[in-house]
Amino acid sequence: MSGATPAFNVLWLQSGGCGGCSMSLLCADTTDFHGQLRQAGINLLWHPSISLQSGRELVDMLQAIVDGQLRLDALCIEGALLRGPHGTGRFHMLAGTGIPMTHWVQQLAAQARHVVAVGSCAAWGGITAAGDNLTDACGLQYLDATPGGLLGAAFRSRSGLPVINIAGCPTHPSWVLDSLMALAANGFTEADLDTLGRPRFYADQLVHHGCTRNEYYEYKASAEKPSDLGCMMEHMGCKGTQVHADCNTRLWNGEGSCTRAGYACIACTEPGFQEPGHPFHETPKFAGIPIGLPTDMPKAWFVALASLSKSATPKRVKVNAVADHLVVKPVARKTTLK
Amino acid sequence: MPRLLVGPFNRVEGDLEVTLDVQQGRVASAHVNSTMYRGFEQILQDKQPHDALVFVPRICGICSVSQSVAAARALADLGSIEVPPNGQIVTNFILATENLADHLMHFYVFFMPDFTHASYARHAWHGEAVARFAPQTGSQTRAATAARQRWFTLLGTLAGKWPHTQCIEPGGSTRAVDAAERIRLLAKVREFRGFLESQLFAAPLEFISSLDSEAALLRWLAEDPLKGDLRMFLTLAQDTGLRHLGPGPGRYLSYGAYPQPGAGFAFAPGVWHAATQTLNAVDAQAIREDATHAWLSDSGGPRHPIQGITQPEPDKPAAYTWNKAPRLDGAVLETGAIARQLASAHPLVRELVGSYGGTVFTRVVARLLELARVVPLMEQWLMQLRPGEAFCVPAQLPSEGTGVGLSEAARGSLGHWMTVQGGRIASYQIVAPTTWNFSPRDAAGTPGALEQALVGAPVLEGETTPVAVQHIVRSFDPCMVCTVH
Numbered sequence: 001m002s003g004a005t006p007a008f009n010v011l012w013l014q015s016g017g018c019g020g021c022s023m024s025l026l027c028a029d030t031t032d033f034h035g036q037l038r039q040a041g042i043n044l045l046w047h048p049s050i051s052l053q054s055g056r057e058l059v060d061m062l063q064a065i066v067d068g069q070l071r072l073d074a075l076c077i078e079g080a081l082l083r084g085p086h087g088t089g090r091f092h093m094l095a096g097t098g099i100p101m102t103h104w105v106q107q108l109a110a111q112a113r114h115v116v117a118v119g120s121c122a123a124w125g126g127i128t129a130a131g132d133n134l135t136d137a138c139g140l141q142y143l144d145a146t147p148g149g150l151l152g153a154a155f156r157s158r159s160g161l162p163v164i165n166i167a168g169c170p171t172h173p174s175w176v177l178d179s180l181m182a183l184a185a186n187g188f189t190e191a192d193l194d195t196l197g198r199p200r201f202y203a204d205q206l207v208h209h210g211c212t213r214n215e216y217y218e219y220k221a222s223a224e225k226p227s228d229l230g231c232m233m234e235h236m237g238c239k240g241t242q243v244h245a246d247c248n249t250r251l252w253n254g255e256g257s258c259t260r261a262g263y264a265c266i267a268c269t270e271p272g273f274q275e276p277g278h279p280f281h282e283t284p285k286f287a288g289i290p291i292g293l294p295t296d297m298p299k300a301w302f303v304a305l306a307s308l309s310k311s312a313t314p315k316r317v318k319v320n321a322v323a324d325h326l327v328v329k330p331v332a333r334k335t336t337l338k
Numbered sequence: 339m340p341r342l343l344v345g346p347f348n349r350v351e352g353d354l355e356v357t358l359d360v361q362q363g364r365v366a367s368a369h370v371n372s373t374m375y376r377g378f379e380q381i382l383q384d385k386q387p388h389d390a391l392v393f394v395p396r397i398c399g400i401c402s403v404s405q406s407v408a409a410a411r412a413l414a415d416l417g418s419i420e421v422p423p424n425g426q427i428v429t430n431f432i433l434a435t436e437n438l439a440d441h442l443m444h445f446y447v448f449f450m451p452d453f454t455h456a457s458y459a460r461h462a463w464h465g466e467a468v469a470r471f472a473p474q475t476g477s478q479t480r481a482a483t484a485a486r487q488r489w490f491t492l493l494g495t496l497a498g499k500w501p502h503t504q505c506i507e508p509g510g511s512t513r514a515v516d517a518a519e520r521i522r523l524l525a526k527v528r529e530f531r532g533f534l535e536s537q538l539f540a541a542p543l544e545f546i547s548s549l550d551s552e553a554a555l556l557r558w559l560a561e562d563p564l565k566g567d568l569r570m571f572l573t574l575a576q577d578t579g580l581r582h583l584g585p586g587p588g589r590y591l592s593y594g595a596y597p598q599p600g601a602g603f604a605f606a607p608g609v610w611h612a613a614t615q616t617l618n619a620v621d622a623q624a625i626r627e628d629a630t631h632a633w634l635s636d637s638g639g640p641r642h643p644i645q646g647i648t649q650p651e652p653d654k655p656a657a658y659t660w661n662k663a664p665r666l667d668g669a670v671l672e673t674g675a676i677a678r679q680l681a682s683a684h685p686l687v688r689e690l691v692g693s694y695g696g697t698v699f700t701r702v703v704a705r706l707l708e709l710a711r712v713v714p715l716m717e718q719w720l721m722q723l724r725p726g727e728a729f730c731v732p733a734q735l736p737s738e739g740t741g742v743g744l745s746e747a748a749r750g751s752l753g754h755w756m757t758v759q760g761g762r763i764a765s766y767q768i769v770a771p772t773t774w775n776f777s778p779r780d781a782a783g784t785p786g787a788l789e790q791a792l793v794g795a796p797v798l799e800g801e802t803t804p805v806a807v808q809h810i811v812r813s814f815d816p817c818m819v820c821t822v823h
């Protein structure tokens with residue numbers, strides 16, 4: 001490898017989260033996870049689940065980065081940053097060091113070429129910031145949709161980019177891999193991020209795109225209980241028409257998505273998803289009309305089209321929408337008409 | 339007495355620090371600290387009961403489904419909801435998929451890499467261990483990661499994604515399976531069986547489950563001591579004294595795993611007492627959580643979870659962890675695959691524990707045995723599905739009441755206790771497997787299971803993170819984020 005570009009050094013740390021983004025990542029749709037990283041020139045300096053080094057060996061490595069002796073190309077943080085109690089950060093001390101994780105993250109971020117928030121906790125605070133947010137959890141550069149977070153709204157990493165928010169709960173394995181590979185290839189600019197710092201390659205899509213329930217949606221043939229096949233927007237709390245993510249076209253580990261498994265999109269890529277202000281699996285309505293309408297649709301049009309399409313719903317779609325398997329099958333017709 | 343502060347402890351789930359007092363090259367006493375607190379029990383207060391299904395899986399990214407199952411059971415208990423057989427089978431299947439993935443991950447990614455450590459370089463098998471189990475590069479580490487990815491496509495289909503699926507409901511599963519799909523799922527289970535039979539066991543699963551004594555195990559080992567990764571482990575274990583390393587408290591708890599439609603469990607519940615070789619019924623009423631040494635309020639003394647409180651007191655003197663100390667009838671218990679295999683009377687595990695106790699060796703053997711025992715069950719469950727019949731019934735939840743959900747996660751017994759008032763969660767308490775295993779001292783000063791297991795562990799000259807301590811800690815496959823939630 002002499003003369004080749006030096007490896008892209010990635011350090012991965014976890015704070016106030018569940019480790020699920022790492023666990024999901026290891027389900028990436030590839031036959032050789034570690035090979036894929038290596039081929040992209042990515043060198044995982046350390047990761048809490050898969051590295052050999054423990055204790056002192058890691059603390060020495062962190063100190064070498066803080067002291068500028070070891071180059072850090074991407075600092076990946078998974079989990080919210082716990083600033084409590086009373087601003088001390090003691091809700092999460094980095095074991096063996098007696099120092100709050102928030103303090104380590106601030107020092108490491110100052111040295112990193114790129115700072116990456118892996119998952120909605122690191123991006124916005126996420127589920128850890130739910131309720132009264134007793135741990136004073138926040139994301140690296142946001143708390144919900146408000147800029148700030150641990151590092152502050154003005155923070156830019158050494159590359160000049162803000163924190164890259166690979167939001168999702170857990171985030172999708174290939175959103176993470178593709179982002180890291182693009183960064184390693186120097187193929188990532190601020191124009192590739194949406195207004196919330198999320199990579200546009202997935203955030204410029206809607207969950208609704210590619211949903212297998214789209215035919216039911218067209219006819220407003222709606223699921224009424226868990227396991228029904230119909231569209232889950234009208235009664236079951238699905239936010240797929242408003243949520244930025246390509247979950248239904250880039251399936252999880254090549255196989256699934258929330259709506260395909262029969263439950264609603266709860267907007268896990270969006271800031272503040274943890275406190276929707278209504279039960280997750282019920283659609284809030286006003287005068288019988290869902291409050292959260294598709295992003296690009298004027299309300300009057302939605303109401304008019306919904307009543308029209310409901311009156312035109314084929315029996316097959318109407319009946320199947322409230323069953324857990326196809327009750328009425330598509331009619332077999334000759335398709336070779338000239 | 340010299341003190342050793344060990345951490346960060348990786349290749350476990352979550353954050354862990356261990357303080358060791360060392361005397362003449364051995365651990366004299368240990369204090370176990372879970373260093374991170376998020377407060378799910380506080381977050382859940384005042385939420386809609388059904389919303390627990392969104393919050394609780396996010397307690398843990400590695401045993402997320404087991405949290406969902408416990409919550410769904412607590413809600414079903416609250417609403418007296420009867421899960422239809424299909425829903426029961428799919429729920430068991432999803433939980434089994436997660437549990438077995440955890441066992442696989444534990445062996446290949448969390449546990450075995452310790453044998454690649456330079457401190458073992460003088461052993462004859464070291465080169466082979468590096469070739470197979472080195473993190474990121476070992477042939478078997480990589481093969482197991484790939485097998486795990488394929489295995490989890492089962493949850494892609496049935497659960498949409500993993501972790502943090504919302505497919506498990508109090509009334510069953512949101513994803514019905516039709517007859518054709520069942521064949522595809524079966525093909526994937528068989529693919530995993532293929533990995534286990536060629537790489538891990540180098541033998542049929544049924545043969546591994548039928549090993550009923552240590553003599554039988556050793557005969558099979560002698561045939562080819564490095565063939566397959568289980569035999570490699572057995573060879574290492576003989577050479578490094580894992581048989582006797584890290585004995586736990588000798589009492590084992592299982593709530594019973596995989597309840598079957600109708601009645602009974604695939605693995606029976608019980609509390610196994612190694613000293614007397616007896617199995618007692620589990621009396622969950624006799625559980626108390628003692629917060630004396632936790633940075634949490636202990637007002638009113640040890641409490642049953644249904645009366646439990648969770649209130650941080652970060653400045654509490656004499657506290658050293660965010661974890662409470664659960665006790666059953668005042669006793670320290672160990673939980674996990676070893677407890678399930680003891681309670682369900684597997685002859686090999688009962689004999690090994692009789693000879694050596696719950697040690698690093700017996701814990702790992704029980705976990706691998708479970709891989710061999712559960713995969714065939716999963717194949718049977720798929721065939722028991724009745725396509726066309728209900729997978730889920732809608733849940734009607736009362737606005738007042740209590741619900742208890744008991745389950746078995748990969749790491750052991752998991753319980754959720756919920757009280758609902760005025761249609762809102764008034765109290766939600768969780769006692770996770772590692773809460774048991776990694777509990778601190780109680781009011782009487784009795785150390786928790788790991789704290790006991792670490793006593794006597796060798797600390798070699800110059801070791802800052804003693805490798806024996808690493809083996810013992812990881813043999814429990816701890817899940818720290820679950821522990822303190």
Ligand code: SF4
Pocket residue numbers: 207208209211212213214217230231232233238239240241259265
């Ligand atoms: S279920 Fe959700 S994502 Fe699917 S069609 Fe309906 S609104 Fe769109």
Ligand code: SF4
Pocket residue numbers: 168169207243244245247257258259264265266267268269499
């Ligand atoms: S479908 Fe919605 S809730 Fe599910 S992963 Fe995608 S964005 Fe998150």
